[in-house]
Amino acid sequence: MKKVKLIEVRSELGAGTRGASMGVDALQVACWDKGSDYFKRFNSVSVPDLNYTLFDKDLFPHAHRIDSILTVQKNIANTVEQTIAMDMFPLVLSGDHSNAHGTIAGIKAAYPDKTLGVIWIDAHADIHSPYTSPSGNVHGMPLAAALNIDNLERQINEPEPETIFFWNSLKKLGVDGPKLEPKHLVYMVVRDTEEPEDYLLNKYGIRNYSYAELNAKGVAEVAAEALEQLRECDIIYVSFDVDSLDSKFSKGTGTPVEIGLTVEQAKELNSLLLQDPRIVCYEMTEINPTLDTENTMAENAFDILEAATEAILHRESKSTAIH
Ligand SMILES: NC(=[NH2+])NCCC[C@H](N)C(=O)O
Numbered sequence: 001m002k003k004v005k006l007i008e009v010r011s012e013l014g015a016g017t018r019g020a021s022m023g024v025d026a027l028q029v030a031c032w033d034k035g036s037d038y039f040k041r042f043n044s045v046s047v048p049d050l051n052y053t054l055f056d057k058d059l060f061p062h063a064h065r066i067d068s069i070l071t072v073q074k075n076i077a078n079t080v081e082q083t084i085a086m087d088m089f090p091l092v093l094s095g096d097h098s099n100a101h102g103t104i105a106g107i108k109a110a111y112p113d114k115t116l117g118v119i120w121i122d123a124h125a126d127i128h129s130p131y132t133s134p135s136g137n138v139h140g141m142p143l144a145a146a147l148n149i150d151n152l153e154r155q156i157n158e159p160e161p162e163t164i165f166f167w168n169s170l171k172k173l174g175v176d177g178p179k180l181e182p183k184h185l186v187y188m189v190v191r192d193t194e195e196p197e198d199y200l201l202n203k204y205g206i207r208n209y210s211y212a213e214l215n216a217k218g219v220a221e222v223a224a225e226a227l228e229q230l231r232e233c234d235i236i237y238v239s240f241d242v243d244s245l246d247s248k249f250s251k252g253t254g255t256p257v258e259i260g261l262t263v264e265q266a267k268e269l270n271s272l273l274l275q276d277p278r279i280v281c282y283e284m285t286e287i288n289p290t291l292d293t294e295n296t297m298a299e300n301a302f303d304i305l306e307a308a309t310e311a312i313l314h315r316e317s318k319s320t321a322i323h
């Protein structure tokens with residue numbers, strides 16, 4: 001049976017609001033408070049963060065702190081690649097969603113010849129580039145970096161040469177060239193996008209299961225359809241941003257949005273997806289306890305994390321039973 005390795009990434013450099021670095025620790029507090037032994041059951045490794053640079057002047061208005069973010073992502077990619085090489089399952093607990101690009105780079109470095117699929121459960125499409133981002137926050141950009149897309153057709157910014165240098169280096173992380181194809185990306189409950197993102201979703205026909213569709217069809221049907229859409233993919237990565245939850249459950253996150261998943265739906269969705277043996281990595285991100293009351297977000301997220309982890313372990317034991 002494959003062992004789960006927890007990869008803790010406290011970097012919050014990609015977020016526009018401070019505090020997501022404490023998300024991992026908030027999950028650990030939730031674990032204690034619920035009397036669970038979760039964090040005792042799995043080995044963990046912590047990827048160095050550069051959050052101390054937040055007090056330095058930011059030199060990149062269209063991709064804030066992209067210089068430090070590149071360093072952090074190199075470390076994430078190496079750690080994920082190494083974890084896979086050791087035949088363990090990397091389960092990433094992360095500060096902000098920009099880190100997910102480092103994860104994808106690590107997966108592709110470990111499996112350069114395999115076709116990767118990504119299931120992105122999020123309120124946001126995170127498919128901006130420094131040329132299109134209205135905020136300049138890099139947590140809105142990980143998928144454009146993975147897809148190797150600048151979206152110059154919808155350019156609204158003139159990034160400085162230094163920004164472009166770091167952006168191009170970021171896109172090359174893991175493998176030089178696209179790590180993912182648009183047809184192998186599936187969104188779940190994305191509902192807060194900007195025009196340059198809508199343009200790309202239409203241009204490439206990227207599938208998004210809206211919350212209305214998920215409710216109408218039911219979680220099981222939507223999970224099965226998404227996995228079926230990725231039938232050409234050898235390996236799949238699932239990225240769970242807690243702002244996919246309805247903002248009534250998710251005050252403790254930097255960019256909450258209404259009309260999203262219930263905690264029960266998120267548990268079921270993650271569990272069903274993670275039963276697929278092609279899933280090689282899972283990430284949970286954007287928990288910000290400084291915006292929360294009574295650690296509610298981390299407590300909800302911890303329940304989802306436990307359910308997701310059970311699915312990974314159950315799946316693995318099933319596959320060993322067959323062999
Ligand atoms: N991972 C996230 N929470 N992303 C939020 C992105 C929000 C907005 N689209 C931006 O680019 O600034």
Ligand SMILES: [Mn+2]
Binds near residue numbers: 097124139
């Ligand atoms: Mn996100």
